Amino acid sequence: MNSPSEARLEIEGLTFCYHSRQEPAIQDISFDLQPGEVMLLAGASGCGKTTLMRCINGLIPKIYRGSLEGQIRVYGRPVSEMSMAELSQSVGTLLQDPERQIVGSYVLNEVAFGLENLGLPRGEIMERVERTLDYLGIAHLRDREVFNISGGEKQKIALAGILVMEPRILLLDEPLASLDPASSSGALQLFRRLADDGISVLLVEHRVDEVLAIQPERVLYLEDGKAVYLGDPQGMLDVVDYRRVKLPARTVVRRARNAEPPPEFQPALPPPTQQPLIDFQKVGFRYRPELPETLRGVNLQVHPGDVIAVLGANGAGKTTLVKHALGLLKPTRGQVLLEGQDTRKLTVAQAAHTIGYVFQSPTQMLYAPTVEEELAFGPRNLAHPPEQIRADVSWAIRTVHLEPELKTPPLALSFGQQKRVSIAAVLAMRSRILMMDEPTAGQDYWNYRSFMDTILQMPGFEAILFITHDVDLAVIYANRILLIYNGQVAADGSPHAVLRDEEKLRACRVLPTSLLELNLELYPQTGRFLRAEALAQYVA
Amino acid sequence: MIVSFNYRNRHSLLERLDPRARWIFSLLVLFAITMFWDVRFLLFFLALTLGQYYLARLTWRETRRAWYFVFFIMTTMVVVNTIITSSGTIGAAMKGTHTVIFHQFTIPITGWIWELNLTVERLWFAVTQVTRILSISALFLVIPFTMDPRQYGATFRGMGLPDRLAYTLDLAFRFVPTLGRDFQLTLDAQRARGYEVEKVEGGLFTQIRKMAPLVVPVTMNAILSGEDYANAMDLRCFGLRKRTWIEKLTYHWRDYLWIGFGALLLIASVVLSLLGYGEFWVPSILLQ
Amino acid sequence: MEKKSLWAFGTREVVYAAIGAALYAVLSIATNFLQIPAAANVSIRPAVAIPMFFGLAFGPWVGLITGLVGNVISDLISGYGFWPWWDLGNGLIGFIPGLIYLQMTDFRSLGDIIKAEIMVVVGVAVGMFVASVSEIWVSGIDFATSMATNFVPAFISNIVNGLILVPILMIAYSAVRGRSGR
Structure with missing residues (x-):
């Protein structure tokens, strides 16, 4: 384990309350993220996951207003002192729905978008785009129209558009939500590989059961905007309420043994007949x-x-x-x-x-x-x-x-x-x-x-x-x-x-x-x- | 509903021209055409724009609907203008004296008197109008079929539009197929709830109100997704500095030639009209 | 939600203008089955409420682009060619309601709905007048003809569609607006 001073990302006592609301969305969150680490950020919807990500990638306070307390540092520098251009080349964010973040009509345009905005020379953009597409194994999609591409590949394209900017910290907001199980297993393997290649990955996901397959180094579990657990995955399985978050079946069985057995489930349907509906x-x-x-x-x-x-x-x-x-x-x-x-x-x-x-x-x-x-x-x-x-x-x-x-x-x-x-x-x-x-x-x-x-x-x-x-x-x-x-x-x-x-x-x-x-x-x-x-x- | 563009590469001469050159040419020619009311000049332009239409290698099947549309509008305007309202933009020329038909109607009940006075001049003016509208239609009809939608943004950037505005165009083209699919989804979802859009019931007002179950979800869903799109763009530095466009357009000699040709036509037209040519003209043989 | 300036054109405006334009085009095409054959250049299109509403909700530039570019795209897809003066007219239908964007605070209140409806009428009147008058210059018809064959049918169908659907969209939007946290 690296010492905290080498941390990519450090968060200390972070509290944020949206302008339009009374209650803070997140309260007193502290953690750090190491190079090559996958951290799972779990919790039910409305627990503050999205707000926390917005604080890290700069959308808070640049776009979303409210009162922000505490410290966020990337490579030791406070995020508040960094420009959007600097920040976006250190922190990349993959939003939940790939469909809703792809802005180019064609794969090439989509992946090049961020670099175009940075005003880099055309030659360099093309070279970096090709390299990223190769890395993700989707070079064959380069000239395809995005609209006609499947969900799993769309997500890779959206990811390519972020990785092309060479961030060292990657925030993933419920990346499995729109994928079928086979594609999500592939996506998870990919996230692991990114971490193994040195990127720090913060993975927000409530499908805990599936994420555990890629052995995240640590888990942060949020409930109502507060950190309930921070530590290794094994410890979380004992803390989290298995009725609220889906845990591996064996864990639930182990923990439910002493609990009240669930009420008998009795479907109310008519008896089968031969006449098909x-x-x-x-x-x-x-x-x-x-x-x-x-x-x-x-x-x-x-x-x-x-x-x-x-x-x-x-x-x-x-x-x-x-x-x-x-x-x-x-x-x-x-x-x-x-x-x-x-x-x-x-x-x-x-x-x-x-x-x-x-x-x-x-x-x-x-x-x-x-x-x-x-x-x-x-x-x-x-x-x-x-x-x-x-x-x-x-x-x-x-x-x-x-x-x-x-x-x-x-x-x-x-x-x-x-x-x-x-x-x-x-x-x-x-x-x-x-x-x-x-x-x-x-x-x-x-x-x-x-x-x-x-x-x-x-x-x-x-x-x-x-x-x-x-x-x-x-x-x-x-x-x-x-x-x-x-x-x-x-x-x-x-x-x-x-x-x-x-x-x-x-x-x-x-x-x-x-x-x-x-x-x-x-x-x-x-x-x-x-x-x-x-x-x-x-x-x- | 698959909403898609009509563009496919036909490898025509026209597509080899820079789209900027083609927009500039089209606008120059539009202004040139509007200077004339002399059918002899207008026939020249009709030949020119039909020539461009021919170069685009369009088939009748593809453009049929558009032509029906043009014919329909043109007929309404010309008929109303010639027979009913009958004054005319170019004033004096329309006040012909060579009457073909003259009839006076009294409109029942109101007692208003309406005169039908068809003159040779007026009929010839209609012929001139038809030539003019057809030339303009042929000029612009080729655009959707022969311009690659992915180049619209870069094209307008290249013509001096600011980055943000040019990118808006790109983005709009990006959203079209997505929203087309969303509309189909909403239509299906509401039909599954027994909604029948085909059923005509009630008056105009009811009929329009009946569109709400389709229009509202599609619109609100689009607005909500806009929040995500905007975030994704901000996170990738949109609008921070002058951007590079990887769609690269370069002028070639043939593009300069094309623009030059358009400019020449406009200059010639201006000169001719200053010299008094191009006014409304009726063949003298008809005025005998 | 914070509103800064009437004429700002940042990332959000870019996105909403593009969405508005695409939506206007898609809805125009999708609802073409309600065509009234007697009207020149125009049909009964509920889609026309889109530029008006986008103007009111996101400002004059967004309204202008929604109407103008939306009309261009819809003509491109239908293969109808390019009619710059009608595109401009449609742009004004969105631009003019956009002028009271800063005054729109509660999209559900009767006061704001009435203000919006007035601007819708003004917008359609000005927009369709500009387009129709251009036909005098382009097609060489006289003023009366352009009013009879272009202005009146376009004005009536757009007004009817707009006045009915804009309030419905405003009420729906007031519900959506609270959810973004901005």
């Missing part, structure tokens, strides 16, 4: 005639009583598949029957009587001046009677625990709350089948488990289907798994039947989790998949 018959689909097929001969039936988790890598065709059920897309060959009717002959509005579909991003659908009106929008379109609408709206809002916000504009809520409003908006339509695309994205661990529990345990739905990257969600909630790979159904069956085939999962770019491994191990005793707390009683 949705029937995909040899469905093929291509977006444009010149493109290859996105779906390739899918056969699939959804029956009452099904709780289906759809797993698969980004771009495998999961969302395309689900959009067919609702008729948002019509098959280019084969047919989709919704309760026996060809979706080609139904309007989307007619299909919406049967299927409620929650889209991935809530911000893309919320528009009304109050939550109440937002929830009534769907049922009104479906011409439900007013009394029923009133009853359904109040039932839906209770389900997602947002009763106090009924009169609040949905756009003023936090992202997590908005997501729940978007789910409630579909619940209020009282459809028979519920479909959700990434229901847990951007949600706190505690929150999403709580509303998933409620939704599955409430009567009303005949079948539920959700797309997810989170294998644990499939393990805990599904009674049927659909594995999609390259536009085809690679596996379809009970969780145990599908998820025990690790080789096939990996071939489909789905990675087993610690919870899955533990469940498979204990399956002879349990006979079904359970959440980590419930497994505690089976472990000796």
